[in-house]
Amino acid sequence: MSELKKVRVAVVGASGYSGEELVRLLLGHPGVELVAVTSRQYAGRTVGQVFPRFGHWGRARELRFEEPDARRLAELADVVFLALPHGVAAEFARPLLESGRVVIDLSTDFRLRDAAVYEEFYGHAHPAPELLSQAVYGLPELYRERLRGARLVAAPGCYPTSILLPLVPLLRAGLIESDGIVVNSLSGVSGAGRKAELEYLFCECAESLRAYGVPKHRHLSEIEQELSLAAGRRVVIRFTPHLVPVRRGILTTVVARPTAGLGTAGEVFALTGRIEACYRAAYGDEPFVRVLDDKGLPDTKNVVGTNVCEIGWRLDPRTGHVVVVSAEDNLLKGASGQAVQCMNLVCGFAETTGLM
Amino acid sequence: MSELKKVRVAVVGASGYSGEELVRLLLGHPGVELVAVTSRQYAGRTVGQVFPRFGHWGRARELRFEEPDARRLAELADVVFLALPHGVAAEFARPLLESGRVVIDLSTDFRLRDAAVYEEFYGHAHPAPELLSQAVYGLPELYRERLRGARLVAAPGCYPTSILLPLVPLLRAGLIESDGIVVNSLSGVSGAGRKAELEYLFCECAESLRAYGVPKHRHLSEIEQELSLAAGRRVVIRFTPHLVPVRRGILTTVVARPTAGLGTAGEVFALTGRIEACYRAAYGDEPFVRVLDDKGLPDTKNVVGTNVCEIGWRLDPRTGHVVVVSAEDNLLKGASGQAVQCMNLVCGFAETTGLM
Amino acid sequence: MSELKKVRVAVVGASGYSGEELVRLLLGHPGVELVAVTSRQYAGRTVGQVFPRFGHWGRARELRFEEPDARRLAELADVVFLALPHGVAAEFARPLLESGRVVIDLSTDFRLRDAAVYEEFYGHAHPAPELLSQAVYGLPELYRERLRGARLVAAPGCYPTSILLPLVPLLRAGLIESDGIVVNSLSGVSGAGRKAELEYLFCECAESLRAYGVPKHRHLSEIEQELSLAAGRRVVIRFTPHLVPVRRGILTTVVARPTAGLGTAGEVFALTGRIEACYRAAYGDEPFVRVLDDKGLPDTKNVVGTNVCEIGWRLDPRTGHVVVVSAEDNLLKGASGQAVQCMNLVCGFAETTGLM
Amino acid sequence: MSELKKVRVAVVGASGYSGEELVRLLLGHPGVELVAVTSRQYAGRTVGQVFPRFGHWGRARELRFEEPDARRLAELADVVFLALPHGVAAEFARPLLESGRVVIDLSTDFRLRDAAVYEEFYGHAHPAPELLSQAVYGLPELYRERLRGARLVAAPGCYPTSILLPLVPLLRAGLIESDGIVVNSLSGVSGAGRKAELEYLFCECAESLRAYGVPKHRHLSEIEQELSLAAGRRVVIRFTPHLVPVRRGILTTVVARPTAGLGTAGEVFALTGRIEACYRAAYGDEPFVRVLDDKGLPDTKNVVGTNVCEIGWRLDPRTGHVVVVSAEDNLLKGASGQAVQCMNLVCGFAETTGLM
Known part of the structure; x- marks a missing residue:
């Protein structure tokens, strides 16, 4: 992926604290075009209205939260970040992956290699065990090389x-x-x-x-x-x-x-x-x-x-x-910053792009 | 000691956070007459001026901080609390004990049974090793019976x-x-x-x-x-x-x-x-x-x-x-409240007096 | 009312921050027997379970929150504090007053002398305009004498x-x-x-x-x-x-x-x-x-x-x-402390009882 | 001044909270080479040691605090920021201005047009009244045009x-x-x-x-x-x-x-x-x-x-x-951010450079 052509990125479930940081980082990322942000709660409102800290310039003034719709996101975006509750994330990831999109998931759904351990700790069967084998644990300091080619990144928690x-x-x-x-x-x-x-x-x-x-x-x-x-x-x-x-x-x-x-x-x-x-x-x-x-x-x-x-x-x-x-910082290296660091590896950007 | 006749109490080094709580508790203690509080820094000022939180009623409006003077305190008080830095406390305690006063020390000077351990951890020789054997560690839940007859109480830290x-x-x-x-x-x-x-x-x-x-x-x-x-x-x-x-x-x-x-x-x-x-x-x-x-x-x-x-x-x-x-609460059960609890045992008050 | 016979007191709507302080003060008040506390949310639980800060001694360990019931409270209590939303308080007050109970209301329902002003500021008709004339504004420094004989006290806000x-x-x-x-x-x-x-x-x-x-x-x-x-x-x-x-x-x-x-x-x-x-x-x-x-x-x-x-x-x-x-303190002189100060005047206690 | 050739900048008195923000902003400013930072207290230590929040990359790891010396700074720098107490700043500014340097002062020394008002409010005669007439009040929204040609900027306080x-x-x-x-x-x-x-x-x-x-x-x-x-x-x-x-x-x-x-x-x-x-x-x-x-x-x-x-x-x-x-933000628009905004105007940079 060339740096000349910007990567089209969407964020699903963008209205929490991690989502806010993610949107902020992506808006400032020189290789990214933020094409969609979703939130059931804030659908219809602009990023600037929901996040007054940084939402008053350029793209943030125009971009509106929309209802999450996997099919539409698969059309719009190359890379989709999921900031959703566990269980829900996996269901959203499947159609995106099938459409060839890159998924960077901030939930716990793809962090475990063994679906049985997931069930032990989360109390219900894993929603998409067939996807676990292709997920890469998104800690660049440990898995940098595997992340470069990843299609499904499981960004670790704080x-x-x-x-x-x-x-x-x-x-x-x-x-x-x-x-x-x-x-x-x-x-x-x-x-x-x-x-x-x-x-x-x-x-x-x-x-x-x-x-x-x-x-x-x-x-x-x-x-x-x-x-x-x-x-x-x-x-x-x-x-x-x-x-x-x-x-x-x-x-x-x-x-x-x-x-x-x-x-x-x-x-x-x-x-x-x-x-x-x-x-x-x-x-x-x-x-x-x-x-x-x-x-x-x-x-x-x-x-x-x-x-x-x-x-x-x-x-x-x-x-x-x-x-x-x-x-x-639990919201940056512990969540959204690290997820962007992973995206940089996946997309071939310099690893620190948009994070300094 | 009868509850009818109030115990005369002094506090040495009363201007820190623990000292403040100690003075507050003693002013509200029905069996105590607070006869002196010392502070080099605030000598001459009233308790009310230094501690505006509680210093505006009764005795606190009159009582003035004075320079610390062990001889004078031995004359005025039955019980002396020391809220002094380690090393200094031991020097102050000696003449008070020799005059037959009860000393309740909030520093670390009398908490260790072995002067060599003191030297290992504090970096200088113990200032009064001969007093260690008579000190009682002021944790009432562990040493209640020994505290009842104590003359030198080493109130533990937080x-x-x-x-x-x-x-x-x-x-x-x-x-x-x-x-x-x-x-x-x-x-x-x-x-x-x-x-x-x-x-x-x-x-x-x-x-x-x-x-x-x-x-x-x-x-x-x-x-x-x-x-x-x-x-x-x-x-x-x-x-x-x-x-x-x-x-x-x-x-x-x-x-x-x-x-x-x-x-x-x-x-x-x-x-x-x-x-x-x-x-x-x-x-x-x-x-x-x-x-x-x-x-x-x-x-x-x-x-x-x-x-x-x-x-x-x-x-x-x-x-x-x-x-x-x-x-x-590091200043109460972890310092001044516990010291008053020890005083209650030493003086024969109900253990919760002034602490509820 | 003699100090020998304790005043029986109830608190309605006791689970907020003001309610918590009110219950704490009343439990420590030497002239009060706290006979009932109500809370729809916590009905069935003890004061000690809901307010762990102070609920572990004596009466607080036994007393359980109950559903609010004006008739029952009129039987149990001499004085009833209302810590309810405006509008609701007035409805609760009426039967209590008719039964001859003293009501000390912490809401805004009885603070205004003119029902029209209430309607202007609160957006709905006053729920009990006929009671306004007997309410005394509960600021003891301004209305001490009128409070001594009051049956309905409108404790002011913070x-x-x-x-x-x-x-x-x-x-x-x-x-x-x-x-x-x-x-x-x-x-x-x-x-x-x-x-x-x-x-x-x-x-x-x-x-x-x-x-x-x-x-x-x-x-x-x-x-x-x-x-x-x-x-x-x-x-x-x-x-x-x-x-x-x-x-x-x-x-x-x-x-x-x-x-x-x-x-x-x-x-x-x-x-x-x-x-x-x-x-x-x-x-x-x-x-x-x-x-x-x-x-x-x-x-x-x-x-x-x-x-x-x-x-x-x-x-x-x-x-x-x-x-x-x-x-x-917005919860004490600005709410519950002041309400207790008013009760002291109404019931003939020394004004500072339970408040020092 | 061209953006190709970086402006050489020094900060005097850089160890307070405003100084910290100023150094952070200048290190990230694409048109600036930070050539010197002074602090009597921290002379000899690197920026990275004193400000661990941002001092671990590039220039900040090398740059060391030095003793303030106006003559040396006049040689090293084109623009000198003064983050000094009032009174001291004026003395420092004079030789720098005489050497043709631009001075951006964050103290109150050059904010008043009338030395008599300074004396009324600060209690001593103004240390350099002859400089007042050339100072421009550093509020770009009010004095943008005058700031473009300024040699002495008096950045206002928070x-x-x-x-x-x-x-x-x-x-x-x-x-x-x-x-x-x-x-x-x-x-x-x-x-x-x-x-x-x-x-x-x-x-x-x-x-x-x-x-x-x-x-x-x-x-x-x-x-x-x-x-x-x-x-x-x-x-x-x-x-x-x-x-x-x-x-x-x-x-x-x-x-x-x-x-x-x-x-x-x-x-x-x-x-x-x-x-x-x-x-x-x-x-x-x-x-x-x-x-x-x-x-x-x-x-x-x-x-x-x-x-x-x-x-x-x-x-x-x-x-x-x-x-x-x-x-x-009292340290940014209220101090250091605004001072950098002024520098951008003085030096011909786009006004938002280094501030987004």
């Missing part, structure tokens, strides 16, 4: 991205044990979506800290699938998500046991070097992963508004553990 | 309280393994004190999530001391504190491995019953510890402004772990 | 309280012109109630500042009624309410023109003295109004959690105006 | 921008009276700068609403200067700034009296049309001013992160007034 990016290189390199990993994540409220529910009201969230989704959060299924692939053996983690009063951002803290000892200063020095080298090899050239040196720890305010995942880590010789912390 | 209350009963009862415990805590910004430092500015904290104090936070020394006493063997934990944008509150999430298996529904049922019974035995009659039933998880907004520590827990049969979450 | 308390004494004393008054108020989000609506989600309110209800907010009707009574002539104000990201609190800023000149230092000195004297006469003995001296300006964080309205003011000789600022 | 943009067209067109204007502004905490002071700590600002700077805020001097020029007569306003807990953003609410009557529906209709036409004429082609139609009111969250000032308004026939509300 928790998986924040957990996989710090852990996969260490597991692949055998630097940490694959069992006993404990993960705590703190999520901003936009992670819950744009839903009018009591528990996400300002007065219920401000000055509130809470854990939720304990002990079996649905995203564990894809997280453990990818960690297991990285480790070469089944990985099961203890994961506790928390809701904290920021609008955007996820901070993830991982505690793991190195395979090497930390009993002497020499061992600490050696492992420090090996972890540094491991991350440098994995991410030294990555535009959207930033590994802090040993003194720094991530802060979500440094990544919110960007497509960057920041990683910091510390050895704890006293307990013989390593602590790794990651920070990302 | 992190230790939020970690010890959920863990000690399980360790004492042998329901969880003493190794491999992972603790993550989220602290409101008031935990950093009332210090004019850049990193605690509104614009640096709002919309910010960060880990800090990794891997060897100073409070680990007292936490591990008390956990080890509960377990009957040396306990070392992996602890990561985080700073999150709430004014008050700590949420602590503990992941631990039960000693019993969770492989069958029967085992899960049995352990559920044993943990329920364990917490009921430990806290069923406690006025300031609230154990939620199996469906509830704590939320700091439900405890901020109270002296209550809320505890919730879930078994995770999938990974064979138990997750325990606690929530408290 | 905006009116924050505007009337600073302005009425100045108008009564003729110190400011009654025309040209401009009022801006900033309200915390709890002022919008506990409604699951998109615009009050955390992500829509945090980092958001907005005006709303321009130009004819419904509460203007009662505000101007009371200002007109104070001035002895028709007063019309320019009022702009704003929504700002705090949970609780209202800050109101008034700009008005003194009747006396401010052209010389002598005139400024003279007016300063007259305003001080005016406020001292009006509020010097009031337990819940605090007038700051000339240097201080109110801050909502100093009054949130209390029943106090704080007032500060400055002369502006450059423009010949006076600026008056007030701060209150 | 309050003036948020007040002048809504008011100047109405005053110029004679649609509102020039006396009796009342202005209330709500400012985010970043407006106070990046200063380690107690009153701007998270715990002092979160859940706090307060007025300050009453009655004679320093910025009134430039606001009234520009309003008077627009009205053709001396304009004095009543202005009350407030501090509210958002990081960024200013919301300004103006109440003014139309010169035409609003007594009949016809008059309301006529004035509505005239105000619409007035704003359309003034801002219809402006890229950074957005006038909402009659139903919309501004919300800071829609403009934060952009260089846009949003304006909404309502007629109030009941009181015969007009209410105008504006919203802007």
Whole structure:
């Protein structure tokens, strides 16, 4: 696909927080012509009316939300992003794929390789198991080459991205044990979506800290699938998500046991070097992963508004553990930014186009 | 000590956030006459001028901050609270104790039984090692009887309280393994004190999530001391504190491995019953510890402004772990409320006096 | 009514933010037995389950929400608080009053003396115009004596309280012109109630500042009624309410023109003295109004959690105006605290009972 | 100046919040080579170390803060931005101007035409009165043509921008009276700068609403200067700034009296049309001013992160007034974005370059 001819793109289910970011990024993308955005709720209104933050220039003033219609989208667009609830996304994807369109799905419908795991975690049979084999997990840092030729991209969610990016290189390199990993994540409220529910009201969230989704959060299924692939053996983690009063951002803290000892200063020095080298090899050239040196720890305010995942880590010789912390914008690297990064790979654009 | 004759109380170093809460509680305490509050910074000003939230009635309008002077305080007061930096507190405590006064110290100076551990974690020799043996750790739920006769109370900090209350009963009862415990805590910004430092500015904290104090936070020394006493063997934990944008509150999430298996529904049922019974035995009659039933998880907004520590827990049969979450107000149950609760025991008041 | 025999109290519509505060205050009130709380939504659940902040002790553990039933409440209770939407409240009040019960209404239904004004501002005919003449406007600082014998109290809302308390004494004393008054108020989000609506989600309110209800907010009707009574002539104000990201609190800023000149230092000195004297006469003995001296300006964080309205003011000789600022907790002095203050007057309790 | 040859730009005093935004914008500006940034505090550190949000790519990784040295900057740069305290800025500007450099000053030093007014409001003699006559007030919507040839630009502050943009067209067109204007502004905490002071700590600002700077805020001097020029007569306003807990953003609410009557529906209709036409004429082609139609009111969250000032308004026939509300990002349209917009005019770039 040439950069001269713009890719025609549509977004289905564009009225939530991820949808808003997706539309914003696509409107600013030099290789994209945004041909359609759909929303049952806002059909007939312009992007500018629904998203006053950025909807007042150029195309956004004209473009109107429409009712979702797979057949029409297959005619209009080369690439269709799906920002729909799980279950619904798969049904929408099938006709688009059959029409030869590229589908980039932000739901969980195509992230699992095994339909049985989907059923275990989501409580109903997978709506399109025959499509799973062609889906590529949309984490470019792990699956860049496969994404280049993909027709169906399963863009991962915010928790998986924040957990996989710090852990996969260490597991692949055998630097940490694959069992006993404990993960705590703190999520901003936009992670819950744009839903009018009591528990996400300002007065219920401000000055509130809470854990939720304990002990079996649905995203564990894809997280453990990818960690297991990285480790070469089944990985099961203890994961506790928390809701904290920021609008955007996820901070993830991982505690793991190195395979090497930390009993002497020499061992600490050696492992420090090996972890540094491991991350440098994995991410030294990555535009959207930033590994802090040993003194720094991530802060979500440094990544919110960007497509960057920041990683910091510390050895704890006293307990013989390593602590790794990651920070990302849950709506960008944790959702829409990453989906656009995948599109760039699929369509042959430079990977950072529209994301800097 | 009779409730008819009021106890004369002084607070040294009363101008921080904990000091403010302490003064507020003591002014409202029916058995207390607040005879002196000290602050180098605010000497000469009334409590009402410095703390406009509550300082406009009765005694608060008259009472003026004064320069700290141990001799004078020993004359004026029966009980002296110290809200001073570590190191300074011990020097202040000595003459007061020699004069026969009761000292309730909110610093870390008297929380450790072993001066060598103090030196390891605080980087300097303990300023008054000879006093350590008479100090009682001020966690009433663990040391109620010893507190009744105490002359020197070492009131624990916010992190230790939020970690010890959920863990000690399980360790004492042998329901969880003493190794491999992972603790993550989220602290409101008031935990950093009332210090004019850049990193605690509104614009640096709002919309910010960060880990800090990794891997060897100073409070680990007292936490591990008390956990080890509960377990009957040396306990070392992996602890990561985080700073999150709430004014008050700590949420602590503990992941631990039960000693019993969770492989069958029967085992899960049995352990559920044993943990329920364990917490009921430990806290069923406690006025300031609230154990939620199996469906509830704590939320700091439900405890901020109270002296209550809320505890919730879930078994995770999938990974064979138990997750325990606690929530408290870091300035009340995590500092000043608890110190007043200790005073109530020392002075023979009903334990909840002035705290409901 | 003697303090020995407790007053039996019921709260109708108790599940919102004001209702929550009302139940909390009444549970702690030494002269009250809370006999019933109603909520269609939560009928059958205990107060402790619905309000975990304070619902874990004593009566709150037993008391269950029930369906509202005026006849039953008339049997059970001496005093009934109505925390219902306008229109509904009046219908509920009628049978209670006919049964000889005291009604303290937190809605707008009985605040206006003139049913025609109600219809103008609320868009429908008043549901019980025959009751208006017996209602007493529940601002104790203005109507204390009439409240002592009242059977129907119309407790004012948060905006009116924050505007009337600073302005009425100045108008009564003729110190400011009654025309040209401009009022801006900033309200915390709890002022919008506990409604699951998109615009009050955390992500829509945090980092958001907005005006709303321009130009004819419904509460203007009662505000101007009371200002007109104070001035002895028709007063019309320019009022702009704003929504700002705090949970609780209202800050109101008034700009008005003194009747006396401010052209010389002598005139400024003279007016300063007259305003001080005016406020001292009006509020010097009031337990819940605090007038700051000339240097201080109110801050909502100093009054949130209390029943106090704080007032500060400055002369502006450059423009010949006076600026008056007030701060209150919108759920306490702006709603439930004030309603309890009224009940104390009606029932013969000391006015501060249960409110300190 | 051609766009082929990049303009060499330096920023003096770049370590505050405005400085941070300025450096970010200039690093992304296609016509700019950022040759130097100065900061006494951070001299020697890279931009990437001090501003981790954006400092990790390209030039930001190399560029180091240096000590400010006017002579060196005059050699290195064509355009120098000054983000310095008032008084200091003027001293720095003089040698740069003498060397033929363009100076864009973000302080208040060159905003007033009359040195006597400066002395009245700032309490000391103007440090460089001889330069005042060549300074151009940096509000492009008012002074576009003069800015094109300017050598010394006095970029206005956040309050003036948020007040002048809504008011100047109405005053110029004679649609509102020039006396009796009342202005209330709500400012985010970043407006106070990046200063380690107690009153701007998270715990002092979160859940706090307060007025300050009453009655004679320093910025009134430039606001009234520009309003008077627009009205053709001396304009004095009543202005009350407030501090509210958002990081960024200013919301300004103006109440003014139309010169035409609003007594009949016809008059309301006529004035509505005239105000619409007035704003359309003034801002219809402006890229950074957005006038909402009659139903919309501004919300800071829609403009934060952009260089846009949003304006909404309502007629109030009941009181015969007009209410105008504006919203802007105090660090962008209220400071650094506007300064870059000015630079674009001075240097002959398209006005929106680097700002979309």
